[in-house]
Amino acid sequence: MALLKVEDLRTVIRSRAGLVRPVDGVSFSVEPGQTLALVGESGCGKSMTALSLLQLVPEPAGLIESGRVFFEGRDLLELSWEEMRPLRGRDMAMIFQEPMTSLNPVLTVGQQIIEAMEVHGVARGGEARRRAIESLRRVEVRESALRQYPHELSGGMRQRVMIAMALVNRPKLLIADEPTTALDVTVQAQILALIRELQREEGMAVLLITHDLGIVAEVANHVAVMYAGQIVENAPAGELFARPLHPYTQGLFASLPARARRGHDLTTLEGRVPDATAWPVGCRFEQRCRYRWGTCARVAPAFYPADAEHPARCHLYDPETDRPMKGTPRAEQEQAREIIEGGVAS
Amino acid sequence: MSTEHATAANEAPLVEVRGLVKEFGIRQGIFSRQKWHRAVDDVSFSVGRARTLALVGESGSGKSTVGLMLLDLLPPTSGDILLEGRPVAALRGRARLALCRRMQIVFQDPYASLNARLTVRETLVEPLMVHGIGASASERERRAGDLLEDVGLSRTQLDRYPHEFSGGQRQRIAIARALSVEPDFIVLDEPTSALDVSVQSQILNLLRRLQRERGLTYLFITHNLGVVDYFADDVAVMQQGRIVESGPAGAVFDSPRQEYTRKLLRAVPSFDPAHRKLSSL
Numbered sequence: 001m002a003l004l005k006v007e008d009l010r011t012v013i014r015s016r017a018g019l020v021r022p023v024d025g026v027s028f029s030v031e032p033g034q035t036l037a038l039v040g041e042s043g044c045g046k047s048m049t050a051l052s053l054l055q056l057v058p059e060p061a062g063l064i065e066s067g068r069v070f071f072e073g074r075d076l077l078e079l080s081w082e083e084m085r086p087l088r089g090r091d092m093a094m095i096f097q098e099p100m101t102s103l104n105p106v107l108t109v110g111q112q113i114i115e116a117m118e119v120h121g122v123a124r125g126g127e128a129r130r131r132a133i134e135s136l137r138r139v140e141v142r143e144s145a146l147r148q149y150p151h152e153l154s155g156g157m158r159q160r161v162m163i164a165m166a167l168v169n170r171p172k173l174l175i176a177d178e179p180t181t182a183l184d185v186t187v188q189a190q191i192l193a194l195i196r197e198l199q200r201e202e203g204m205a206v207l208l209i210t211h212d213l214g215i216v217a218e219v220a221n222h223v224a225v226m227y228a229g230q231i232v233e234n235a236p237a238g239e240l241f242a243r244p245l246h247p248y249t250q251g252l253f254a255s256l257p258a259r260a261r262r263g264h265d266l267t268t269l270e271g272r273v274p275d276a277t278a279w280p281v282g283c284r285f286e287q288r289c290r291y292r293w294g295t296c297a298r299v300a301p302a303f304y305p306a307d308a309e310h311p312a313r314c315h316l317y318d319p320e321t322d323r324p325m326k327g328t329p330r331a332e333q334e335q336a337r338e339i340i341e342g343g344v345a346s
Numbered sequence: 347m348s349t350e351h352a353t354a355a356n357e358a359p360l361v362e363v364r365g366l367v368k369e370f371g372i373r374q375g376i377f378s379r380q381k382w383h384r385a386v387d388d389v390s391f392s393v394g395r396a397r398t399l400a401l402v403g404e405s406g407s408g409k410s411t412v413g414l415m416l417l418d419l420l421p422p423t424s425g426d427i428l429l430e431g432r433p434v435a436a437l438r439g440r441a442r443l444a445l446c447r448r449m450q451i452v453f454q455d456p457y458a459s460l461n462a463r464l465t466v467r468e469t470l471v472e473p474l475m476v477h478g479i480g481a482s483a484s485e486r487e488r489r490a491g492d493l494l495e496d497v498g499l500s501r502t503q504l505d506r507y508p509h510e511f512s513g514g515q516r517q518r519i520a521i522a523r524a525l526s527v528e529p530d531f532i533v534l535d536e537p538t539s540a541l542d543v544s545v546q547s548q549i550l551n552l553l554r555r556l557q558r559e560r561g562l563t564y565l566f567i568t569h570n571l572g573v574v575d576y577f578a579d580d581v582a583v584m585q586q587g588r589i590v591e592s593g594p595a596g597a598v599f600d601s602p603r604q605e606y607t608r609k610l611l612r613a614v615p616s617f618d619p620a621h622r623k624l625s626s627l
Binding site for chain 1 (some may be wrong): 547570575577615
């Protein structure tokens with residue numbers, strides 16, 4: 001059974017411009033011990049999806065309109081705020097991009113980690129302190145950091161402290177929202193290796209939210225690509241990188257700078273993401289898609305093929321498409337492949 | 347880099363930096379003695395005309411500080427900056443201003459680097475007025491419109507404010523502002539780091555075209571080694587204020603001589619799930 005199963009999640013935000021729909025029918029599942037990467041560019045709805053899972057959507061403007069979020073078979077959206085409390089930070093932990101804004105500046109590192117255990121009744125007193133030290137040691141932070149305040153630590157150290165705090169209660173699911181975006185590459189590499197190692201040891205599942213395809217390639221078992229509030233492609237990581245199907249995913253790969261492209265212009269995705277207050281009737285990528293034809297603007301694509309391991313939300317893969325050519329040309333997939341293989345010093 | 351290029355670069359570097367040092371004073375408390383931190387420590391390099399030198403390194407390596415000193419936005423503690431062989435520090439008054447015109451900068455965050463209270467027209471016309479470019483107001487306005495079109499926007503957008511543009515469009519405006527005074531040399535300080543990859547590719551294409559068309563020389567400050575591998579002719583790797591390794595980008599990336607460069611390269615994700623690198627760290 002999937003640890004986390006999300007079905008047709010829809011989250012709306014009331015704004016002056018009207019009702020914004022950042023998460024518009026998102027479904028995916030995360031298996032125990034596995035990492036699912038939710039990939040997309042800014043504004044695609046990936047962070048709002050994560051906040052919706054924990055029911056942390058900003059109120060009163062935000063509202064989860066419909067959908068189901070099963071965690072170990074229980075629908076979280078049926079639970080009250082009080083009933084969610086024991087899950088948040090214990091069975092499901094979350095780390096955010098900016099550790100400075102998510103740590104409490106007036107409490108020491110030790111106080112914050114111990115508090116995370118005490119509120120859940122996991123441990124207290126000397127036992128909590130012992131576990132806090134152990135948790136810090138695992139992320140390679142020295143014991144003396146317990147008495148320090150967040151501002152006394154570097155960015156990398158703060159993110160390690162965030163991870164130590166998230167992991168101290170041994171969660172079954174870790175939601176990591178751009179956990180390394182603010183960090184240097186060498187620190188990023190250490191943090192990613194650490195998350196993977198802890199995952200192996202503890203059998204923890206990870207939902208990784210990122211815009212960085214390199215990070216996805218390094219840590220994900222499975223990938224869901226998001227565009228304009230929806231998942232547009234879903235595949236095992238190796239399969240997605242070997243054979244990206246959706247024109248958007250192909251465009252993302254093709255726009256990566258790499259030595260293979262030296263002396264040539266990079267591929268660009270012209271145009272911009274449609275307005276989230278009025279999603280188009282048809283395919284949301286249609287305006288920017290090089291393969292579009294009549295059907296695309298009129299009919300919203302479903303996932304094709306519906307039952308395979310690697311479905312894409314694109315009419316090109318509809319077995320009954322009215323387009324003469326089915327699928328994207330082999331050359332596009334190969335161009336993406338060339339860029340992937342020609343990455344820096346790979 | 348071909349030998350032909352190498353000779354050309356050695357003969358006439360547009361910009362040259364010799365033994366550049368920047369020290370910042372730090373005080374732990376009001377009664378403690380002043381200590382000095384060397385943010386930039388004996389940095390030397392040169393950039394040939396119409397070439398791109400990438401300055402790479404992690405946060406705190408001093409790469410942005412070098413950029414600020416080149417632009418005369420921060421006084422060096424010691425060392426020389428030469429433009430076409432002439433030391434910049436010796437210039438005063440008008441000559442100094444004329445120099446500023448030839449060197450411009452584009453910053454990382456286009457949300458912070460544009461004045462939110464100025465329209466695009468005002469943003470682009472102001473540097474022209476400062477440097478006395480354009481015979482009349484209408485001439486300057488025409489130039490502003492041309493600039494905007496040259497960076498891929500429309501002159502109908504001249505009266506808009508920065509908040510009406512996306513991040514990528516704002517970065518285009520910042521580039522247009524840098525170009526307005528017709529510089530030879532532009533410091534690009536992480537110009538695409540705040541942008542999505544699909545927008546990054548547009549900005550990189552634009553920078554490449556402008557370099558080709560105008561013969562611009564770039565100092566490209568970045569931590570993104572993929573961008574360097576695609577864009578830069580030469581690369582200098584900075585660590586703790588010093589350049590630890592430099593050379594043609596391809597050569598440095600293929601056979602790095604310093605352990606620190608190797609460490610940086612190893613830390614770049616592989617883009618290939620079949621060949622993961624980070625597990626071996």
